[in-house]
Amino acid sequence: MKRILWVLVPVLVVAFVGLVFAQEASSDFKSKWAKLTKDPNKIFKVTAKPGEEIPEATLNISFGPGSLISVARGSKGSKRDMLEENDIVGVVNRNLRVVKFCYCKALKSDPEFEGDAIVAMKIKTNGKVAKVDIEPEDMSDHKFGKCLGPRVAKWRFPKFSGKKEDGLTIKSIGYEFPLSFSQTE
Numbered sequence: 001m002k003r004i005l006w007v008l009v010p011v012l013v014v015a016f017v018g019l020v021f022a023q024e025a026s027s028d029f030k031s032k033w034a035k036l037t038k039d040p041n042k043i044f045k046v047t048a049k050p051g052e053e054i055p056e057a058t059l060n061i062s063f064g065p066g067s068l069i070s071v072a073r074g075s076k077g078s079k080r081d082m083l084e085e086n087d088i089v090g091v092v093n094r095n096l097r098v099v100k101f102c103y104c105k106a107l108k109s110d111p112e113f114e115g116d117a118i119v120a121m122k123i124k125t126n127g128k129v130a131k132v133d134i135e136p137e138d139m140s141d142h143k144f145g146k147c148l149g150p151r152v153a154k155w156r157f158p159k160f161s162g163k164k165e166d167g168l169t170i171k172s173i174g175y176e177f178p179l180s181f182s183q184t185e
Helices: 002-036 085-094 096-109 137-141 143-152
Strands: 044-048 115-124 129-135 172-183
Touching (some): 002 129, 085 096, 096 143, 096 172, 115 143, 129 137, 129 143, 137 143
Parallel strands (some): 044 172
Antiparallel strands (some): 115 129, 115 172
16 A cells, blocks of 8 residues: 555546646746737738648748838948848748648648737847747647747848947847737638
8 A cells, every 4th residue: 555655646636736736837838929910911821722732932922910021231240230020020920821831731630720829039140040949848749839930930030239238248048929820711
């Protein structure tokens, strides 16, 4: 009986902690989603038909949110101090074809796939993406997340120096954007 308790108690504790963590993670995602989507025009919406064939390189879709497109211009080698939100949104808009490609790919294996996600990325001053996280975890672990994560990591943003108004210099900035997926008829 003691041996069973030695095995059973740790298993129950681990199961309980996992359940609590899963609830906290779900709650954390919901609060982040609510914060990021206060303005419905800031949600990147992606739709597709199950079985839709979309070649990654030739996909054209409408831009969102609010069709903000920003292109950095200036003399070669000049850097701005910080990236503006429009700079980041412009890059996301130009790469929505990649998001739709991954969504269509996911629909092939899971025709009922729909939902919401938050893509968080860390952008280094050289314009390269240092880290990508997709929430919630089940979206990250889904075929969609496994397709999108490595592709977002290849996105390139305008270079910036990282100099803040207070005189400090940062090496990277974080940015999160919401994605909403649904099927067209």
